[in-house]
Amino acid sequence: MLPSSWKRDFASGLVVLVPVLATAVVVSYVYSLILAVALSSRVFPPETPRPVVVLVALVVFGLFVLAVGYLMRTTVGDIIEQGLDDVFNRLPGLRIVYNASKMAAETALSGTEELQSPVKLEAWNGLRMTAFKTGKTTEDGRDVLFLPTSPNITTGYVIEVKPDRYELVDESVEDALTRILSAGFGESRETVPADLVEPEE
Structure with missing residues (x-):
């Protein structure tokens, strides 16, 4: 049997190395994918250095994304987006993939900006859950919360939910999402009720 200290050291090493290795694998895969797509277009001469091919492809893709994003903020963009939603939502099977990937992208890229301060909601006696204020209210004065x-x-x-049914906490949206994504294992600051937090001088 290995000493318990060795096991802790091994586990600590894995905690550090696994995310790094996983990130390296993803970066390597994306790099290879971009390189393969760029070379298949036959736009670049064969003697072009591979890093230059990938860099140019990323710049072109970034400009394309910016152009699409600018278009989506116009009336024409709204019509195009609505048309795409209608088309994919009529395709059995594909609509699940389309809606799931769209929601994931919206949550990852702009969700933390749209979600406001996290709150603690007591769903049952003694059981609290983390939810997020959306900034929306109903006609009868209830706050609209998102419970991920x-x-x-x-x-x-x-x-x-009625405003008196949840409790504000001194925690950022990023910290709360980290805890939820890690199934409670992620590190975050200890949350305390917002009314107990002393203002900074």
């Missing part, structure tokens, strides 16, 4: 599932934050529940 763990570890998949792209799914969850939109609930309408």
Whole structure:
């Protein structure tokens, strides 16, 4: 049997190295994919250095994304997006992939900006859950909250709650999402009720 200290050291090493290795694998795969697509276009001469091919492809793709994003903020963009949604939602099977990937992208890229301060909601006696204010209210004065599932934050529940049924906490949206994504194992600051936090001088 290995000493317990060795096991802890091995586990600590894995905690550091596994994310690094996983990131390296993803970066390597993306690099190879971009290189393969760029070379298949036959736009670049064969003697072009591979890093230059990837760099130019990334710049072109970035400019394309910016152009599409600018178009989507116009009336024409709204019509195009609505048309795409209608088309994919009529395709059995593909609509699930389309809607799931769209929701995941919206959550990852702009979700933390749209979600406001996290709150603690007591669903049952003694059981608290993390939810997020959306900034929306109903006609009868209830606040609209988003209650994500763990570890998949792209799914969850939109609930309408009276303001006195939840508690504000001194925690950033990023910290709260990290805890939910890690199924409670992620490190984050200890949350305390917002009314108990002393203002900074």
